Amino acid sequence: MKATIINCTLKPSPGESNTEALLKVFAEALESHDVECELIRAVDLDLKPGVETDMGDGDEWPMVHQKLLNSEILVIGTPTWLGRPSSVASRVLERMDAMLSETNDDERPVAYNRVAGVVVTGNEDGAHHCIYELCGQLGDIGYAIPPQAFTYWNKGPGPGDEYLDTEEGHDWSASTARAAAQNLVAVAQALAAKPLGPPPE
Amino acid sequence: MKATIINCTLKPSPGESNTEALLKVFAEALESHDVECELIRAVDLDLKPGVETDMGDGDEWPMVHQKLLNSEILVIGTPTWLGRPSSVASRVLERMDAMLSETNDDERPVAYNRVAGVVVTGNEDGAHHCIYELCGQLGDIGYAIPPQAFTYWNKGPGPGDEYLDTEEGHDWSASTARAAAQNLVAVAQALAAKPLGPPPE
């Protein structure tokens, strides 16, 4: 089983990313279930604005799109800015919009029979909203959302430490990641064993 | 297989409910897959404020809670007010919060291995947000959210007709309901065949 993990930090490589640090905890949890994980830092790629799978002219989305089609599991990781997912996460979801009209052999959107989860870090409150927004969009596109398929880290109230500034709360974020990873794998396996068939007439 | 369908209209019975009209279309779609459906109008019940399963003193939530435990499928239907789910829907979700700490024999939250979807009607824009909010909360509680597990009806821009005022757009809402019903049933069946096991150590 394969997982694509997209880090939607605003910081290009090799900048230190808090979101990547927590995504690595998540990836380890997936790997403990024999899931092969690939981590992409979206901001390093030239993802053109638009809602087609290939926006031409140097667009690097088609490569990511191909990875999504090869993966049963998708994890979106995002920092929180002003209580919302990053513009990079918005761009990624926007590009996935085109998957709504791409269908597989069963005439189903290509995201069907795949599962998705979300990881959020922030220096302030906002994780729940990011999780709801991203899971809502992923469900809209055709992913199944397993129960409690997320983890997050932030502290409050008001702006403060980033994830990598402290060890506080890391245990909760890690154990929540392990539960989420297990749920992603379990639902992916259930759908692999008994996939959704063709749509109603 | 059983479905509990909760109509979160603000109008007590026997008042005409637009949400109920679209929920009945959804129930028919579920019934075509041999799902036994029960429709509850939450505003007819005395659902006390609070986050315990039994708030005592005439609280009628425990009866709904029991139905949820007997159902593999949950559908929440809500009207849209100021772009958001009704206060009755908020109350229902709030009462479900207690299910987070109730576990089954596998030490899993009782909502695990169940699926949920959402139906929204409105006289104005707001359905996507209601769907994302409610699906986000249901996933938080432990329900799996199948792909595209929703339908909705509204027209725009600005306030205008209710669902029962016109036939316009009913076809889209009904065919979207049929697809969503099929997805709810298929994911519920996949989870019944291969349920999520006990949580990680």
Place this chain on the structure above:
Amino acid sequence: MKATIINCTLKPSPGESNTEALLKVFAEALESHDVECELIRAVDLDLKPGVETDMGDGDEWPMVHQKLLNSEILVIGTPTWLGRPSSVASRVLERMDAMLSETNDDERPVAYNRVAGVVVTGNEDGAHHCIYELCGQLGDIGYAIPPQAFTYWNKGPGPGDEYLDTEEGHDWSASTARAAAQNLVAVAQALAAKPLGPPPE
């Protein structure tokens, strides 16, 4: 100048309310600007479901509605459940929906030339979203929303202490409250000095 402060806790009086504790800090800040504050605990009242100002038969909303018409400033305080405002807050906003079609002598919605702010407490992440939702709805109804017209308190990650369980972070919440109170008063005064006139033809 008068302020109505509505506590949307789920706990009836005399139950201890974390939201009330932070609202009192906010009220003190308003009082330091000579604003007369009245604090209402909405769950103590029988606020019927519906979107008319008077839903008849024991409905206690008309009394609250009258207080809103007598106040230049409105503050909504809510706890956070599953990342969202309480069902009591939803009910209050829903009842305010009727104010959209009530007009003053200038043919303006009655909320015009009034200002509103929000206070949120929680045992987990969610405050920003509650603030955005409630301010959005209040703006829709006709209130002006001053800059940074909010304060909140929570800690993360994951569920944990309530406001009254600790002193941590209280300073930030209080100084943010003082800034918000000052902004509410200043914008209310600016609108009193130069009110919005009649609508365009």
Place this chain on the structure above:
Amino acid sequence: MKATIINCTLKPSPGESNTEALLKVFAEALESHDVECELIRAVDLDLKPGVETDMGDGDEWPMVHQKLLNSEILVIGTPTWLGRPSSVASRVLERMDAMLSETNDDERPVAYNRVAGVVVTGNEDGAHHCIYELCGQLGDIGYAIPPQAFTYWNKGPGPGDEYLDTEEGHDWSASTARAAAQNLVAVAQALAAKPLGPPPE
């Protein structure tokens, strides 16, 4: 009085933009109150990811930032994708985050004593949520949000026509734009006459 109007379409110039079409209606309404309007298409600019005012190396945000400082009024226009503002709108708001720590002579965030509004177009439901999100973020940054400071256009249910595909509903969107424009101007004037002073000690 000056207004900066930022079109957050995904389509580079000279591509036809539905959002621009409705923004022009909004600009006309502002101009009828003697507001000088400048319309920017953000996707034409190289707005680097990050949360500093100048991200260096070809970053074109500083020019937009300067326009914001010269304008009493800001209008953000966005299309709707998957029920949310565009990634370009997310990027714009993210770049404005830096304004939180820039202060004017009164030691106030530079956005204070300015007002903001929102315009949304879409081929499907989602406008209310975009309005609430963007107004919430703008308020967080320090803008005052006048009553009903928005207009939108979409039709439902399900995906369908774009704004420029039909005349349906244009009247509602235009009259709502005129009311919003008037409110932006009126609150900007009230704040110019009686600006918010220095923050509390």
